[in-house]
Amino acid sequence: MVDRPDVWHRHPDALWRIGGNGLLVLPPGAVEPVAVSGPGPAVWELLAEPCTADELAGALATTYTGDPDTMVSDLQQLLEHLHSASVVVRAAS
């Protein structure tokens, strides 16, 4: 049996803005917004539709350079972090 990659998208009840330093997201139940700088706004834009870390890396490769495997690994970590903060959710596959 092959593990399917996680599919992610924005938490439907997250409130957000693109601010002066990047993405600001207020997840449901939180008092303080989560700030994500760097590629945060681009990642958030892509997460309007469900996608995997691989798909995110592929889309971001047009803007950001780097080793593709490292990029996928970094994105995976970012997504796990955002998931723990209820900023993103795993989509039903």
Place this chain on the structure above:
Amino acid sequence: MSDVLAAIAAQGLLGATVEAPATPFDDAAFDTMLGEAVAHRLTGYLLWSANDGRLRLTDDQLQHAADVHDGALAVCLRLERLLLDVHGLFAAAGIEIRVLKGPAIAHLDHLDPAVRTFGDIDVLVRSEDWERACATLTDAGHRRRYHEPRPGFDRRFGKGVCFVTPDGYEIDLHRTFTSGPFALRIELDDLWADGQTFELGSTKVTALSREHRLLHACYHAALGSWPPQLSPLRDVALLALDHRTDHQRVIDAAVRWGGGAVVARAVQGAWSRFEIGDVVGISAFADRYRYSDDDERDLAASGGAERSYPAQAAASIRAIDDPRDKVAYARAMLFPERSYIESRDRGYLRRLVRAVRLVTRRGQR
């Protein structure tokens, strides 16, 4: 500094010609400008102007502005969460609402809602829902800032009331746009005839129609703080310059409500402040509007540099048609309940002085 702020507020307004200075700011001037931009809720437009090259900032100044703006956005996000909570409370109580001002203008009238910041939430309810709406917010732990002068006053004559949440945010519960004679002539059923929805997270909330948002912005700009603040003036210009706005509908409503002078003053103020050369339906209406003596008197009482509480009360009494309502309004103004006076933190003596002024002015007419 006010011209710089006007240039910042005009960012993105098609047709506005007011220009920011071409020279960079020293740090002291920048700090002053940023402080004023915060006070006027213009940090989004400031950052937009800088990123657009219309405002010349150093890298450090730009970073400082970005940090300050992000702080304002964090407040907006918390307020939108509060708005959703309030929306849920009222939905559970079967009370329909219209979202007013900041969040509605940010989401419906800006391509990027981040540029339009706000500092409280404003919600409109029907007069017949007034007491239940107040009770719903009180039961949820929000504290009413002021009591009404006499029982039933707010439902019949009031603009609304401010509630304060346990963590200090403000919920302005409105029955109408403002207080005073112009507000008493607004046909409130018009505001509920239609609306425009937008999404906050996965929840759809309803705002006023675009035309009623413009009218509300005009009432806020013309009858709010004096001199008029830049943010509501910008809302007026933005909505008036939006090609989707039905100007004739706005004009017809303003005339029907006896608010032509309010719209004319607000639009003239916005066109002047932002040096807008374009002529659109509502600016042509404003240009040719002839203020009557009653207009001048009611504007002075409600929204000018010389406005006063007694003058507004006297003008309001004139605006009320039903003699019994006139009596009820005057009685509430002259003899409010103790709880109202105490919530306003004013003593009976000052109230008595105001009452005497009101009676004297009426006697002079």
